[in-house]
Amino acid sequence: MDLAPGGAELQGIYSDIEAYYGARVAKYGATPLGVDWSCEATQNLRFVQLLKVCDFSTPFSLNDVGCGYGALCAFLAMRYPDARIDYLGVDLSKAMISRARRRFRAPDRRFVVGQASPRLADYSVASGVMNVNVGYPHAVWEDFVAALLGELRRTSRRGFSVNFISDAATASGTHGASRAPRLYRTCPERWISYCEEALGCSVEPLGNYGMREFTLLVRCQRNSADPTFRD
């Protein structure tokens, strides 16, 4: 089954995700726990991996999909204080975006509520947005992941990066019929082949950074016929 863009099933998933993270941020505030990460250090370690897709030698635009309360902005300021980055944070949760706007006020730091980025940027990153399956069957959740990857490809000029929880070492528990939120675990090959074959990208997997997860650095192939690649 494919989830049609704008279809009722896809809207239902987005609505459930918004409710889930809205409740998290209401309970834990603008903290790593508010976006389901254990602490700031591990959150930052994920950012280190995701940002490896970017070329920091020249200014660039960046979409942060599922930006939460904007933790990546703080990390960019700490790690790359001199980099010129036109940042746009996108999140489903109004509560998250309102906290992000309060925390980061700058012309090149903008935030919007939405399901996908409204603009084409050089790069996109999405940290942890596919990890919490908010109660859908495995196949439906994988359709959602595929739709999200397609959207990242559509709105990224040079490349994008995403992370997943690895299915190594632990039982996946993703095939049950329960409607309770649970972790979506997968293996790199599943989504490397999707990005290469369906999205026409080249993929560099990163897995050796001490966490039970992996990051995919997805680079868009340049195609002169494709208007999105005009520099």
Added chain:
Amino acid sequence: MGAMIKDSTTLEILVQLNRRFDQDSLPEMVELQKEFDVFSKEHSLQQSFALLGIVPADWSERKRWYRFLEFLKTYPSDLPDVNGHDRVVKAFKDGLEVEKPIPISIKCHSAADDPRVFVTEDRPVIFTLETHLIVSIPTTPGREIRKQAAEVAKKRRAAKKK
């Protein structure tokens, strides 16, 4: 610990610490140390543990936990001229940066037996087969502190009556 934070908070923190530095979580901590130098002379223990999210769930206990970490600077340690705070930092830093890191456990011992922070290599519990780096913090349980305070007050009242 003891007089500075609740006994229940001490237990909560010990569980958090020992979970984050056990065999399963060790690769993550090693990577965090490599990437961010979490434990170093440049950062206080308060900063390091806040970054790692090792804090009491109860907000009112957080300030006391951070105050306790600062207070470790007044403790002696098993190394000459190194205070308790810096000894803990050194133990974590060295433990995570060695070629073959081993799990790290935090334990408490009676301050009456030994007032120093000390570091050893041992098995923290009898059923563990792996050797851990053990950081032991001198502690006086809250009940002991309260007992001592009650005795002092009792003596003061008795002296007043005379």
